[in-house]
Amino acid sequence: MKRYQFFIAIVSLVIITVSCQKEDRVTAPPARPYAEVYPEDLEKIEEFLDTHYVVVDSDYNTNFFEIEEGGTETPISAMPELEFRNLYVEAHDVEYKIYFLNLRQGIGESVTRVDSAMVAYKGFSFQKATNTEVVAGETVTTEYTAQIFFDERISPIWFQLEDVIRGWGAIIPKFNTGTITNNPDGSVNYNDFGAGVMFLPSALGYYNSATGNIPSYAPLVFNFKLYNQKSRDHDFDRILSKYEYGDNTDIETFEIEANDTDGDGLPDYLDPDDDGDGFLTKSEIRYESSPGIYSYYDFSSIPTCSGGTLKKHLDPACN
Numbered sequence: 001m002k003r004y005q006f007f008i009a010i011v012s013l014v015i016i017t018v019s020c021q022k023e024d025r026v027t028a029p030p031a032r033p034y035a036e037v038y039p040e041d042l043e044k045i046e047e048f049l050d051t052h053y054v055v056v057d058s059d060y061n062t063n064f065f066e067i068e069e070g071g072t073e074t075p076i077s078a079m080p081e082l083e084f085r086n087l088y089v090e091a092h093d094v095e096y097k098i099y100f101l102n103l104r105q106g107i108g109e110s111v112t113r114v115d116s117a118m119v120a121y122k123g124f125s126f127q128k129a130t131n132t133e134v135v136a137g138e139t140v141t142t143e144y145t146a147q148i149f150f151d152e153r154i155s156p157i158w159f160q161l162e163d164v165i166r167g168w169g170a171i172i173p174k175f176n177t178g179t180i181t182n183n184p185d186g187s188v189n190y191n192d193f194g195a196g197v198m199f200l201p202s203a204l205g206y207y208n209s210a211t212g213n214i215p216s217y218a219p220l221v222f223n224f225k226l227y228n229q230k231s232r233d234h235d236f237d238r239i240l241s242k243y244e245y246g247d248n249t250d251i252e253t254f255e256i257e258a259n260d261t262d263g264d265g266l267p268d269y270l271d272p273d274d275d276g277d278g279f280l281t282k283s284e285i286r287y288e289s290s291p292g293i294y295s296y297y298d299f300s301s302i303p304t305c306s307g308g309t310l311k312k313h314l315d316p317a318c319n
């Protein structure tokens, strides 16, 4: 089954639903082919990484500056924190290279792209601009990279990673949460959380839609901090979606295709009867723990059918 979430991701305007009023949007030009736009985006991003350095403060906020001629700052492209991952998006038939800075991994839980994440973030796009000034009677035009800030959340906000731009679901799961301390005065401290920066090709952002002050076909840069995560159970079958979706130990594999055990077109994480035997998964993983008391097996301890190899909710031979 083709994963329809890709399509959702293309049309869903992040994140930023919060700050974008309808009147901010302008009509999108006809979309150009992904395979044509992506190399241009990659070139812009790689040039940005080569020509800019980053200043990271003690709370993992970032600011980016262009390296001036003769400057000795380390370009982002030479930083050991710079990593990338590849993401093949079937609907685009393009394999994207997504650069990100791993400023800190985080010590807590990981999150998958079907889960919810609580994040603080700051986003900007960038494009070439020129500055003209008169110096000693002569007009001098200089080219520079303009950074266009479009959204910031200092206080964290919850997102379902499936509902935001595609790039988030690809990179946030590379990080872990940290620790959360609730203080007697009601304030909350977040420590040791995952923090980074992602550099997204426009197709993993808003693509041809100009949104707010983001131009169309703009690569996006997000500084983010992953404070917390919540596992979801989309179909309420008492098995977390991350276990139903596929191999959740390998992000790259997890991205490829959702399991659909009974082949009915509804992937397991959205299917309340995964083996299509007419018995709800929820009832198949329920057992009587003591007389009259019913419990549900943890995912790892769901038994197989007698003589079978599949967990019973995935095996139509028993229920």
Ligand SMILES: [Ca+2]
Pocket: 260, 261, 262, 263, 264, 265, 266, 267, 268, 271, 273, 274
């Ligand atoms: Ca199914």
Ligand SMILES: [Ca+2]
Pocket: 235, 237, 239, 244, 267, 268, 269, 270, 271, 272, 273, 274, 281
């Ligand atoms: Ca299910």
Ligand SMILES: [Ca+2]
Pocket: 273, 274, 275, 276, 277, 278, 279, 280, 281, 284, 313, 319
């Ligand atoms: Ca069933």
